[in-house]
Amino acid sequence: MKYDVIIIGAGPGGMFAAYKLAGKLKVAIFEMGRSISKRKCPSDLSESYCTKCKPCNITYGVGGAGGLSDGKLNYVNPNYPSSFTVGGDFEFINEKYLMEKMEEVDNIFLKHGAPDELYGVDEDKIDYLLKKANAAGIEFVPLKQRHVGSDELPKVIKSIVKYLKKNGVEIFTRKTVVDINPREKKIKTKDGKEYEYEYLIIGVGRGGSKWLEKWANEYNLAVSEDSKAIDVGVRVEVPASIMDEITSIIYDPKLRIVTKKHDDYLRTFCTCPKGWVIREDYGDFCLVNGHSKAKEKTNNTNFALLGHYKFTEPFEQPNEWGRDLARITTKLGGGNPIIQRLKDLRLGRRSTQARIKHNILVQPTLKTAIPGDISLAYPGRVIDDIMDALESLNNVIPGVADDSTLLYAPEIKFYSLKLKVNEKMQTNIPYVYAIGDGAGISRGIVGAAVTGLIAAESILGII
Numbered sequence: 001m002k003y004d005v006i007i008i009g010a011g012p013g014g015m016f017a018a019y020k021l022a023g024k025l026k027v028a029i030f031e032m033g034r035s036i037s038k039r040k041c042p043s044d045l046s047e048s049y050c051t052k053c054k055p056c057n058i059t060y061g062v063g064g065a066g067g068l069s070d071g072k073l074n075y076v077n078p079n080y081p082s083s084f085t086v087g088g089d090f091e092f093i094n095e096k097y098l099m100e101k102m103e104e105v106d107n108i109f110l111k112h113g114a115p116d117e118l119y120g121v122d123e124d125k126i127d128y129l130l131k132k133a134n135a136a137g138i139e140f141v142p143l144k145q146r147h148v149g150s151d152e153l154p155k156v157i158k159s160i161v162k163y164l165k166k167n168g169v170e171i172f173t174r175k176t177v178v179d180i181n182p183r184e185k186k187i188k189t190k191d192g193k194e195y196e197y198e199y200l201i202i203g204v205g206r207g208g209s210k211w212l213e214k215w216a217n218e219y220n221l222a223v224s225e226d227s228k229a230i231d232v233g234v235r236v237e238v239p240a241s242i243m244d245e246i247t248s249i250i251y252d253p254k255l256r257i258v259t260k261k262h263d264d265y266l267r268t269f270c271t272c273p274k275g276w277v278i279r280e281d282y283g284d285f286c287l288v289n290g291h292s293k294a295k296e297k298t299n300n301t302n303f304a305l306l307g308h309y310k311f312t313e314p315f316e317q318p319n320e321w322g323r324d325l326a327r328i329t330t331k332l333g334g335g336n337p338i339i340q341r342l343k344d345l346r347l348g349r350r351s352t353q354a355r356i357k358h359n360i361l362v363q364p365t366l367k368t369a370i371p372g373d374i375s376l377a378y379p380g381r382v383i384d385d386i387m388d389a390l391e392s393l394n395n396v397i398p399g400v401a402d403d404s405t406l407l408y409a410p411e412i413k414f415y416s417l418k419l420k421v422n423e424k425m426q427t428n429i430p431y432v433y434a435i436g437d438g439a440g441i442s443r444g445i446v447g448a449a450v451t452g453l454i455a456a457e458s459i460l461g462i463i
C-alpha cells in the first residue's frame, strides 16, 4: 500500500499534521497504542509496577502522551518574550509564523470542544504577579492558557479523530512501526507488513524516543549536541486555598528559581489546581505526575518542582542517571512512589503513615504513595535545591514551605534525543520530517501540534 504521507504516532504532533493534510493528500497514521475510546487505565494503582496494559494506555495511543491528561494548553503571550521559551525550543522558527501556528492550533482545539475560558489575559493581575515574583528573586513567565481537563480531553480528541476520518485519513491502531527504510521510502510494522510513502513524518513522542534514537544512529540522522540534560525533583501537594490567588490568575504558573547554595535552576511545572497526584508506570520504575478535571475537584493543588541538571564529559547519559534515581526511589517505596512531609525531610527522618495522618492541613490524593525518606534516594544537591526553592517560593505563595507540605518522588522529566531539523521540520534524510517531543523539539501539547502543522505545510508547499 502506498500513501502520499505516512505519519508515525497519533500524538498531538501527528494528529495536527494529519489535520492540515486531511482531504488534500492520501494520509495514514500508524499508532502503536489503542484508539482513544479504548484507552482506559484499569489499574487500581495499588499494585507494584502496573503492567496491565501493553503498551500503557496513559502514555501510548491516539491522542498521544497527553491523551488522558489534564489538557493544559500553553500559548505564548507576545507581550512577554520569556514566554517563547516555554513548551519547546522554537528559536529556529520565525516568531510571527510561530504565533500564527499557535493561533491555528487554538482555533482547532476550540472548534473541537476546548473551553472558551482563557487564563493569563488580565494584564493588571499578571503585572501584579510579575512584581511579586521578581521582588522574591523569582522569574514569572506569563503565558496564555486554556484548561480542558482530563474528563473532557478524550471528547476533544474523539472529535478531531472523527474529522480526520471523515476527510479520508486512515488511522491504524496497535500498529507499531519497527523500521523505516528511507532508500526505498518504506516503513515496516511489527506484523511484518510494509507500506510506502512519498513523505514521512516521525512523531513518536517521548515513548518512542528510544527506538528513534536507535534508528537515528543507524541511518545517520543528524542529532543536536545540546541534549545532555534532565529534570529531577518532586511533586508538591498543598491545600488549594494557598494557591488559589495565583491559579485564579494563571492556571499553571511558570516560576523559575535559581537556588542560593548550588546556583541551580529550578522551575514549577504542570500545576494541577484542585487536582490529583497520579503515578505512571515505566516497567522497572514508576514516576509521579498530576492531573485535574474540569468538573470534579479535590481540596488540594499539586505542581512539579524540577531542577535542571546538565552533564558534561565524560558522562553523556543523563537519562540513565534519571532512571537510576527513579529505580532506587521506587525500590524504597516497595514498588511505589514515596511521599514525605516537608517537616520530616527537614528533620532528617522518614515519614510514616501516622505522621502523614497527623498532617491536619493536607492529606495525600495519591493514596498508594508510601511514606518514606526521599533523601535516601535523591542526591544531597537535589534535596538542597528542593528545600531552597520552596523557601523562595514561599515569598510568592505564602504557605508553600509549611511543614505540612507533601512531597512525592520520583518526579523526573526525561529529555529526548534532539534531532537536527530545519525551520520546516525536515531532517537531513530526504522526505523525512521529525516533529514533537520525540524529536526533542517540543515539550507540550501545543508545541507538538505546532510542529505537526509546520511539517504538513511544508509538504503542501505552503512554506
Ligand SMILES: Cc1cc2nc3c(=O)[nH]c(=O)nc-3n(C[C@H](O)[C@H](O)[C@H](O)COP(=O)(O)OP(=O)(O)OC[C@H]3O[C@@H](n4cnc5c(N)ncnc54)[C@H](O)[C@@H]3O)c2cc1C
Binding pocket: 008, 009, 010, 011, 012, 013, 014, 030, 031, 032, 033, 058, 059, 060, 061, 062, 063, 064, 065, 066, 067, 069, 070, 071, 072, 073, 074, 175, 176, 177, 178, 203, 204, 205, 206, 207, 208, 209, 211, 289, 290, 435, 436, 437, 438, 442, 443, 444, 445, 446, 448, 449
Ligand atoms: C501524564 C501526562 C500529562 C501531561 N499533561 C500535559 C498537559 O496538561 N499539557 C501539555 O501541554 N502537555 C502535557 N503532557 C505532555 C504532552 O502530552 C506531550 O508533550 C505531547 O503529547 C507530545 O506530543 P507528541 O505528538 O510529540 O508525542 P506523543 O503525544 O508522545 O505521541 C506519540 C505517539 O507515538 C506513538 N508511537 C511511539 N512509537 C511508535 C512506533 N514505533 N510506532 C507507532 N506509534 C508509535 C505513541 O504511542 C504515542 O501515541 C503530559 C504528558 C503526560 C505523560
